[in-house]
Amino acid sequence: MVATVEQLAALVRGRLVGDGSISIHSARPVEQAGPGDITFIENERYAKMLRTSPASAAIVGPHFKRTAATPAVPVIIEVEDPILAFLAVRSHLKGADKPRWTGVHPMAWVAPSARIGADVAIYPFVYVGEDAVIGDGTTLHPGVVVGDRCTIGKDTIVHPNAVLYSDVSLGDRVEVHSGTILGGDGFGYRQVEGKHVKVPQTGRVEVGNDVEIGANCTVDRATFEATRIGEGTKIDNLVMIGHNNQIGRHNILCGQVGIAGSCKTGDYVIMAGQAGIKDNTEIGDQVVVGAQAGVHRNVPSGQQILGSPAIPIREQRRLFQMIARLPDMHRQIRELSAQVEMLTSLLPDQEGSESESRGLDHDDDAAGL
Secondary structure (H helix, E strand, O other): OOEEHHHHHHHHOOEEEOOOOOEEOEEOOOOOOOOOEEEEEOOHHHHHHHOOOOOOEEEEOOOHHHHOOOOOOOEEEEOOOHHHHHHHHHHHHHOOOOOOOOEEOOOOEEOOOOEEOOOOEEOOOOEEOOOOEEOOOOEEOOOOEEOOOOEEOOOOEEOOOOEEOOOEEEOOOOEEOOOOEEEEOOOOEEEEOOEEEEOOOOOEEEEOOOOEEOOOOEEEOOOOOEEEEOOOOEEOOOOEEOOOOEEOOOOEEOOOOEEOOOOEEOOOOEEOOOOEEOOOOEEOOOOEEOOOOEEOOOEOOOOEEEOOOOEEHHHHHHHHHHHHHHHHHHHHHHHHHHHHHHHHHHOOOHHHHHHHHHHHHHHHHHHHO
């Protein structure tokens, strides 16, 4: 699809600077954009690249005029959020998507007791169990398994080969990516007569509205009640959430995060990649857990923590600085040790001095007698 810069400016409600009649064929990042393309600039790093870019137009933010010199790109669209505007333009130029298919494919298996909403898309090789409920506008891609008594809200998407064990509920506008398993048994055992005996996991998983769960994640069912994922939370690929966890609203859990059982997080918590959380740990609102942090105790709201064991980030940075200086400190200690050894060798023999001192004392005593 082709559009003029003026039309695109109207689409994103931006302020046009330059010739709005220029035609735009595609939207590309600044390092790849060429003639006939529109690009975007979010910060000064990319603004420098724009000065020599052959792109025909650029979407910029309010910071652009303050940080960038006059660019080579002749036409500018100023907006509050360049990335969102760029995505809207990119989608517009791509053209209308193929109409969404709806229906229940004959090669899917849907239990007679399941309730299926309007405008659903249930693709081949999907399994929908007894008493399951599928909301309006939901899409189940090939290979999806929806267990007995599961509930899926409206406009939810479950990608290929994701599995929902029994008694899992998903809210509206949830997206579950391929290979993810929701509702598997929690890892719970008791030792009886020298053997590990499994504790039955009889609870469920509840996922709030507007949650996205990446590929190959696992969320275990609770032992008795529910493992919960709060609304708006976004979970990256390869994340493990143990049984009984209560994940707050609008959390960000990055790749390979592992959360042991019975933990609780507040709202707007961020966990960077490979962070590990010990069982029965509580993390307050707006906490930031750094990459590869090992969290072994409760964290108050608003803290930023790093390291293993995790401590406040300022303290950890000081430790990192000290660790970086260890080779120099070791060298200095060796030099100081050598100097001490040399100085010690120059001192009089201590045992000889003591003997002489004792002899003089004895002679003085004899003379006195």
